[in-house]
Amino acid sequence: NDRENQEVLDYLHAENKYTKQMMKHTEAFQEKLFEEMKARIKEDDQSVPYKFNGYWYITRFEKGKDYPIYSRKKETLEAPEELLFDCNDMAKNHAYFKLGSISISPDNSLAAFSTDTVSRRQYIIQVKNLITGEIYPEKIKNTTGSVTWANDNQTLFYSRKDKVTLRSNSICKHKLHTKVTEDVEVYHEEDETFNTFVYKTKSRKYIVIGSSSTLTSEYRILNADTPNEAF
DSSP states (O other), X not given: OOTTOHHHHHHHHHXXXXXXXXXXXXXXXXXXXXXXXXXXSOSSOBOOOEEETTEEEEEEOOTTOOSOEEEEEXXXXXXXXXXXXXXXXXXXXXXXXXXEEEEEOTTSSEEEEEEESSSSSOEEEEEEXXXXXXXXXXXXXXXXXXXXXXXXXXXXXXXXXXXXXXXXXXEEEEETTSOGGGOEEEEEOOOTTOEEEEEEOTTSSEEEEEEEOSSOEEEEEEETTOTTSOO
């Protein structure tokens, strides 16, 4: 798993160069196939709106753009659109970009979101103020991308990965406007056959830590109103 091994990197670059040379005579055909497949896709498409905590949430695509646009409307679909994230702008200057997840705070004023710009599924979690548009400076690195709010609108729970194996083995707690280095680990999964995750129940009353393997799952539950208590 040595991604910095120069011998391996040189070999991969040489293989890519060889493949490009061998496939050069098919480039026009490749482009034709690409255009044919693209023509069968509705470029200006959008999701079915869904309502959550007083807002209608919509994901849409615009013609000629590669990434989704996320927005919402308050109470009714006739209300003015509020832009949450335009992934086309966020993807600029990146060879790869993926928006992992979006988690809206209980008071609807903040959005915790995760991004991957490397394609290793090691997401960085940040928080955006939906009233001012400001993205807060703290960046939580090396996560699964999944994040959920406690009911105080200040506390985030997220799953962190092992830096070598990339197994999600740790659930941590972050307090808004504090240093990420001060985040508290609330659960650590020692068993290498298990992965951990965290989410809020549909009732929004509880935070749940799940840990699962191929045949077994277990859960720990916390009242979402008391994020500083133990699971």
